[in-house]
Amino acid sequence: MRRYLLASLAIGGGASLLALSLHWTGVFSGGAVWLGEFYHSRGLSSGVEWVKVFWLEILVTLLASLGTAWAVIEVTRLPRKIGAGVGALLVVLLLSPTLSLHGILLNPAAPFLATIAAFAGALVYSRSSLGRRKWLLEEALGDRVSSKVFKRMLEAPSEPDFGGNVCEVTILVCCHFPGESSGPVASPGDVMKMGSLFQRAVSTFLLSRGAYLDESGPERVRATFGLTGESTDHAVDASRAALDLKLRLSGLAEEFESRWFHVPRFGVGIETAQVTAGLCGIPGRFFLATLGGGESFAGRLALANARFGSQVLAGPNVYQRVRGTFELRPMEMVYDSERQVLHETYELLAPTGSDDEVQKTRREEFWKGVILLRQKSYEGALEAFSKARIPGVDDAPLAYFTALAQDQVALPESRPRRLVRELTEDGHARSMNRF
Template sequence: MRRSARNRMAIAAIALICAAASVSPAARPIRGLSIDILTALRWDVFGRRQDPAASPAVVVAMDEESLRTAPFNDAPMLTWTGEIGRVLSATLEGGAKVAGFDMVIPKSIEQSEIPFGEGTLGEKVRGFDRDFLRALAGASANGKVVLGEVLGGNQPVRPSPGQRVAVRQQQNIRPLNVHIDSDDILRRMPLSFAVNDTRVPTMAVELASRALGAAPEFDERGRLTLAGYQVPGRVPNTMTLNFEGGGDDIPTFTFADLRACAVKNDKDYFRRWFAGKVVIFGTVLDIEDRRFTSKRFATGIEGARVPRCTTESTPVVASFKKSMIAGVYIHATAVNNLIMRNGVIEPGPIPRLLIATLVAALAAAAAWRFRPVIAFAAWTGMMMLGVAVATIAFNHALALPVVEPFLASLAALSATIGFRFVVADKDRRLLQKSFALYLAPHVINRMLSSSKLPELGGETRNVTVFFSDIEGFSLIAEKMSPDGLMELMNEYLSAMTDVIESHGGYVDKYIGDSVVAVFGAPADDPDHAANAARAALDCCKQLAELNASSPLFQGYKLAQRIGINSGEALVGNFGSRRRFNYSVMSDAVNLASRLEGANKFYGTTVIASETTVALAGETFAWRELDAIRVKGRTQALKIYQLLALEAGLTPAQRTLIANYANGLAHWRAREFERAAECFGRSADIDRPAALFAARARELALNPPGPDWDPIRTLQEK
C-alpha cells in the first residue's frame, strides 16, 4: 500500500472513531449539555423573543413576600387554605381557563389530633377548610382546577382526603413528577404515567389539554398528539423543554398581593391579567423546590413581577441570579411549549453521528493539511461557525448537537496531529532536527516545502541587526578554567538565543561572547525594529535573572552591551559552492557593532540608531544620547538609549530624560553653562549626564571657536 493511501485511510479512521466515541453511551452524561449551551447562547444573541404578557401560563407564587405579609407571616401553609380558595375563585372569575396546583397540601388542620383544651385542635377548628373546599368543588364542577400529586412507590403524596373529595378524586388530580437526566439536570418533562394500568397525563399535559379544549392522544410508544400537534421527544414519553432566558419570561403574581386584591374585590384587575390564562399555584422560595434545568446558564434575577394590584405588602426582590429555578416554572414552561407548539426537536442517533463525523473529518483534514497552530485556528473558526448555525437553528426549536461535534473534532484534531508527529512526519522531523543547529528554521521549512537544496545567493531586505557583547569578558575569561568558561557561556548564549528567537529574531552567528542576530530575515517581519527592541529589553531582564539565580554566574556578575541598527542588508547563503552559511551582510551590520561599542563610552547598555527608533515607534521610551561619528564612517548619526517600554517608564526616568534633553538642546546651542546645569541635575546617578556635564563645564571655561561641531567622533570600536 502506498504511503499516501495509508495516510488517508488512517485519517478517515481517526475521524470515524472519534465521532462514534462522541455519540456512544459513554458520552451520555454530557450529551444534554448541548441544550444548556444553546439556551444560553440564544438568550445572549436574540434576547427576549416574545412579550412575557403573551405567555399562556402565569404563576401565582407563594413567595418570600407572601411569607412576610400579614396575615400569612409566621403562619404554616395549612392555615392558608381559606385565602387560597379566595384567590382561586377570583382568578377563575376573572376568566382563567384552568388552574393547577404545583404544590400538595397533604394534611388538613381539621385532622389535627394535638390536645387543645378539653379536646383536640382539629375539633376546635372544624370547618376551617370549608371555603377552600367549596372553591375547589365549584371549580372542579366546570373542569377548571387540577390538583397535583407526587407518585412514588406505594405511598404517593396526595392532597388531603377533603380536597380529593372536593375535586372528584382522580378526575382532577394529576402527577407532578419530573424527569431528571443522568447528570442531575432537568431538561425533559414526562408526558404521562401508568397508574393501575391506565395512562394518566401529567399536570402540564392536563392543563394544556383543558386550555385547548382537546383531549390528549397517546400512541403505543407514548408519543403525544395534542390538538393536532405531535409533541417531539427523543426520549420516549417525554417532551424536551424549550426554556426562554431571563427571570421574567413567565408572568408571576405574588399571592399576598392577589389576596389583598380579592379582598377589595378588584374584578377588573383579575380580568385584565387572568382572562384566557392557565394559572399555576406554586412556591417560589429561596431554597424550597428548586432545580437545575437546561436554563441554568440563562437565568435572570428573580423577583420581576407584573404590575401590582395593591400596595399593602413590600416586594422582596432578589439581587443576584440563581442557576436553579423554582419547580412551578418548569410546569409553566411545559404548558407554554404544548400550547405554543414549540417543544425542542432533538436529532436522533444517526443524524448526530453524521454531524459529528463530518465535523471530525474536517478537523482531521485541517490537522493533516496545515501546521498545528493554523489547524487549531481553523478548527476554532469552524467551531464558532457551527455554534452560530446551531444557535440560529435553536431559535426555531431545533437543537443541533454542539458537544458531540466539539469532542469528536477536538479528539480528531489531536489524534491526527499525533499521527503526523509519530508516523507521517518522522522523516521531515529528522531532517529539521539535523539541520536546525546550522540553518535558520525558515530556511529549512522553505527547503522542505520546495524539495530543493539550498543554493548560493541572496536578496536585499530591510532588516534590523542586533549585536551584543559581554562587558569585560577578557578579564572574566582569565579568572576561569576553560571548562567553567564553556559552561558559563553556553548557559548565557542559550538564554539570549531563546529570548531573541521568541521575538522572531534569527541568530546569525556567535563570535566568542558576541551574538549577531537579525530581525526581518529570513522570515518577513514588518515590525522587525520593534521586535529587536523588545528582545534587547528582555535580554537585559534575562541576564539579571541569571546573575541572581544561576550558580554558574555567582561571583561573575555579567553585564552586556547591545547595539541595534536598521537598514538594507543582503541576506542569503554566503560561502563557497561546497560549504556556505545563511547570513546577513551590509554596512548596517558594521554600524550595529559600532553602536554596541559606543556603550563603553556612555556607560549605557542598549544603544540604537535613529533609523531603528523611527521604525520601532512610540511604544518604547528612548533617550537621545548624542550625535556621533563612529570609526570607519564619515556620516554623523544620532544615537538613542533604550530605557524601557513607554508604559513602564517611572517618574524618575521621565525627569532624567527631560533634564538630559534640555541639557542636550543647550549644548547644541553653545549655551554650555546652562547645559552643565541641566546635565548636573542627574550626574550623580546617570553616567551619560555626568560625561556631558563635565564636557559642558570645560567648554564653559574654554569656549570653542566658531567652527565648533557638536558631533562627537568615537575612535574606538
C-alpha cells in the first residue's frame, strides 16, 4: 500500500506538473477564449462576465491526476482500470459546463491532459514487476490469507517466489466428527448450518494466526504455517494456534449443544514436513499450492482423535521442534511400510511451565504406563495408569489405554475377539476400523 501510494503521488504529480506548465505558458489560452464563446452561444452561462478562479484549475488538475493514478494502480483488473480512467475523464469534461452555469469558466484542457498522462503512466507502472504484485497476490492467495499477511507480502522488498521451491512448513488439519444428539434428529438444513458454522469459525481463527488456508469445508479445514510468513518457528506457531483452537472449539461445541442439542467432536492434527510450493492451476485460475509433505499424516492424526478421545495430536517432527516449549505425552507408534519408518505420535497438552509438580508426576506415570503397555507388561501399565489419573477429571486418552491394558489382562478370550484376531491379525482381512 505504501509503495503504491508513493508511486501514485509520483505519477500523478508528474502529470499535473506537465499539464500546469503548459497551462501557465499559455498553450491553452486560445482554447479558453473559444470555450467561453461556445458556452455563451449555447446558453450555458449566467450572462455576466466570466469569473476565472486560479486555484480551482490547479486543484482540479491535481485531484484528477492523483485520483486517476491511484485508481489505475490500485485496481488489478484491466477493464476496471480502463473504467476508472474513462470515469475520471468524464468527470473532468462535465465539470466545466457545470461550473459555467454559475459564471465560472474552467478550461478543462489542463485537467484533461493530466488525467490522460496519469492514466498512461499508471497503466505502464501496473504492468511492471512492482506494479503487478498486487494482482499476482490476489490471484495466488485471494482470501486464503489474512489482510495483515497480504499487506506484509505486498510491501515486502523482494517479490514472492511462486515459481516453485522446497520449504519446510507445519500443516494443521481440523476435522469435525459426527457427534451425539440429545434431541430430535437434525434436519438437513441444520446439518449444513452446523457445518458452515464450523468452517467459518475455524477458518477465521486460523487466518487470524497468519496461516495459509489450503482447504476449507464443513467437515475439514487444512491450513499451513510457514508458507507465507517470515517466521522460522512455524511449528511453535502452529502448536500455539492448535491449543488456542481447542478452546475455541470447546465454545463452539457449547453453541452446537444449546442451539441444536447436538454434541460435536473435533480433532486437530499437526505435523511438520518438507513440501514443494508454487502456483498451480490453469491460466486465469491459479493458486498457491503445496505438494508432498505431511498433509496426509496430519489428516490421519486429526482423525485419530476420534479413537483416542483426544483433541490435538502432533507428529514426530513437530515434537522434535516444540518439546522444549510445550508439554506432550506419547500416544501410539505408527509404522510406515512404504518408507519403513516407525513414527511416534503425541498429544499436545499445554505450554511448558503451566503444570505444577503433581501434574508433571502424573504425566510421567502416563509415559511409564504407555511404555509398559508396549512391552506387554499389562499389570504394571495398569498400575502406572492408575497413578496418572487425576480425581474428578475426565481423561479420555488415559481411559483408552487403561481399557487396552485391562483387555489384555482378562484371562479368557471372547469369541468376538478371537474372530477379529483370526480374520485380521492371523488372516488376510483388514479391520473395518483400520480401513
